[in-house]
Amino acid sequence: MNTVKPESIALFCLTPGGVALAKRLAAMLPLTCFTSEKLREEGFIPFDGGFANTARQAFTTYTALIFIGATGIAVRVLAPLVNDKFSDPAVVVIDERGQHVISLLSGHAGGANALTRYLAGMLGADPVITTATDVNEMSALDTLAFQLNARMTDLRTAVKTVNQMLVSHQRVGVMVGWPN
Template sequence: MSKQIAVVAITKHGVQMARKLVEILPDSDLYYMEKFATGDEENRGFYLFPGSVSKLLPDLFARYRGLVLIISLGAVVRMIAPILKDKKTDPAVVVVDDRGEHVISVLSGHLGGANELTRRVARILQARPVVTTASDVQQTIPVDLFGSQFGWEIESFAKATPVSAAVVNEERVLVIQESGETNWWTYDKPIPDHIRTVRSMEEASNHPFDATLVVTHRLLTPDEEERFLANGVLYRPKVLVLGIGCNRGTTLQEIEQVVQETLLESQLSIKSVRNIATIDLKKDEQGLLALCKKYGWHLESYTPSELNKVPLEHPSETVYKYTGAYGVSEPAALLSAGASKWILPKKKSGNVTISIAMVPHQEVQR
């Protein structure tokens, strides 16, 4: 199984609908009862099952990211109840009625993507999508998906439920955004008055609030955590670029240690690292490639002539002698981030040189 979505039908009409649906729904597999076989299932890659669908669901639940079930809602609720685990890992579950009139988001609406899957299936079937999550209905911030379109990572999830309640109940919500993409409000209406956006912890201190959404690349101080995360969720935007130069053959362990120590010294979160940048001579450096693979970062490389276009306060003749560039980590970090200054210009540690720059994001006028 390499596809992401399983479509399941148990009635004659449901099977007819499902066969048409999987032709249009990308990345989907089809399962239906053997008694509705037409003879072309093997050629078309459809799966047949005997007996009760309840015996099939636990396996599908574990193997697919989304389930589209053309089965009554009540039956689905009873069948999935014993196999539910956690909202962060359960697959999206969508129910379609036997006439294809309604498509209902049942489980994992936000994190699992059921709401979006519901809308996709409804468009294909020309049906009515039924989404009941409050943030979607009210067109406000979905706390568990905030910034997900940009790759933001939630670091503190414990308060997601009470913070979501504060958002939909129109309590005072403070969005403290120190970095990251600012065009996260996508609705065709102004941000509600109960949601206020500020650009720093200092500014946040001037406003009363009941809940917070904190977006930052920084490691918070104990005082900041106590004040702003008591009823808050912390997000890590991907805004840090690490410019790295190293001697040939430098190990993953040495590079990783320098990265971790440098970020901690600079009070920066490793979860906000977007990518590594270096000179093209190092684009096949095994230690760098292994580091990127371990953390899911991509590696960007630049030619010496590209790097030399960046003015450096202390250009190195030694580096130029061996690479043709007057610097590696500093110019690579700025070029990749599209920044004009460094958070950390340059640090040399053993076989590794590291610089840090931050991707700038222009503030959106709301």
Template sequence: MIELQEEKVSAIEQKGNYAIVAITKHGVELARKLGSSFQNADVYYMGKFEKGDEAAKGIQMFTGSVRLLLPSLFQAYQGLIIIISLGAVVRMIAPLLKDKKTDPGVVVIDDKGEHVISVLSGHIGGANELTKEVAAALKARPIITTASDVQGTIPVDLFGKRFGWVWDSSEKLTPVSAAVVNEEKIAVVQESGEKEWWHYGPSIPENIKVYDSIDGALKAGLDAALVITHRKLSEEENLILHNGVLYRPKVIVLGIGCNRGTTTEEIEAVIEETLKELQFSKKSVKAVCTIDIKKDESGLLEVASKNNWEFIYFTPAELNSVKMEMPSETVFKYTGAYGVSEPAALLYSGAEKLELVKKKSGNVTISVAIIPY
């Protein structure tokens, strides 16, 4: 807990480049929502709204006036997302302003999450692009008042954040961003994930070309690349990342059944082994799905919570509504469903077929699906 007092402010623990700050009940819900989808963002809110899972999620709580917290955040972060009234934020940051070349981008969100306002360092500090991404994530209205906000291209470090996409490595963010801004030849290769990512202007600039395969992009020639896939790349495909950023969309759905009392360690080991066999990235996992009699299974709950995955469960009737390749009378006898992992993965993903139909390993049965877009 960060204690905020006039004479002393406890040290913050910076992990990301962005700080999300809230001081109200509704603001906390917005902050938690953004924190779960925005890679590289740290969440701060008042301790009186503690929910009990803050330590596991890396959320930092504070007591005292938020005014005393802002100077530390102002110095430490590239951008601040503040869910407090605009007037209050302006008064609190006014004494902290130095220069538009060094001040962080500041974005303000109203308590209902209806408007996202670019307040400070719109261009150089990146607040305008941050505003667009936050607004898209919340389905809110972006408010940008700078007249010259006309470039209309992809912000590489924020690309796909509203969908929960994460990048594998930050190593090439700076050179790829430079290539995009300088209108060099850019390849966007998308194998999976949400398709409606373009919202930066009327149309995609001519220097940015979209490909559905890495091979096609490499043959076309490029200066930089943005690659969106849940797959692990082969050695040859990795050539595209010499000046590229690899994004992981949240598209993998794990259908899991297990014996009562199966440990977290065993479940996680089966998941790791399965993803390695399929050559899929763990960063692209979106959800763990099972049957409702397992909704209190501690091993499953802990795995989902630890990895910040959705935990979904279905009734036997819902599971039985799905056509299965390997229905089981034994499973039906004990659960009322002819299968758990297969239909659970298919139901949640909406896929027509599974990437892995069903694998039994020790106390765990797992099926894998990819959400189609």
């Protein structure tokens, strides 16, 4: 599981409105903010080899990526890199007016859902989370496992099976074994 580390969040903005929102967010939590040379302000890092190249590099080095702009831009740039919900970084998208914060990738295991709620709370925005367990106000197995620092022999299969059971309103039992 990937854990969002506050010091390891990259933020990308492509418009003046995005830069303004990024400055607000950067005043509240540690972020590495990237933008174009044209929009660059103090504290911002210009794209290295263009936006897509910089975002793709960040995907492999940061625990979370925040895009201020259209969801489609984030999807198109990151699509070739998306691999696994248990190892991909959290990806969150915010519209440039700060009205909607969208959990896009690695919601549970990557921490995008938690980051989305946190950012939405800071901005007074609507968090947009679409994972079935969350919208049905249920604790997902992967989230619970992370909170309990639990270990499972086949987490991937267990998460898929148990979360499906939860959203299908089936009973789920949890057995906890303590080490001797």
